[in-house]
Amino acid sequence: MQPWKISAGLTAALAGSAFLLGGARLEYLSSHWPRILAEHGVALALHAALALTTVAATIYVVARTTGLADLGRRVDLAERSVRRGEGDPGLADALHQDRQGEWK
Structure with a gap:
């Protein structure tokens, strides 16, 4: 998974959570919103956009620094090598049995 997808998803989740939690606390301002x-x-709007951009950039940097950016590619590479029969023979046998429909 690309780090920008991670940061976009987490930013949307955090913004939605903040909106739901913060919106209830601002109920007393409902008559004054206009x-x-x-x-x-x-x-x-500018402050909200800046806050969202900062959160997204921070999550992106953390994802790049911790190696989450390459995690999907590495897992895919490991899965392909196991399916070719390289690496862990027990796992390769289990995947072969799964493809054949022979479950234990």
Whole structure:
């Protein structure tokens, strides 16, 4: 999985969680939202965009630093080598039996 996909998914999950949790706490402002957005809407939108960008960039850097960016490629490479019969013979036999439908 590409690190930008990881960062986009986690950022969306965090933003959604923050919206759900924070939205309930801001219920008392419901009658004032039109005026708040009229006076401060652009600044609020810019701050929200900057916060989302910062979270996404941080997650991306963490994914690249910890090696999550190459994890999918490495797992795919290991799976292909095991399916070719290289590496762990027990795992190769189990995969062959699974393909044949011979479960124990």
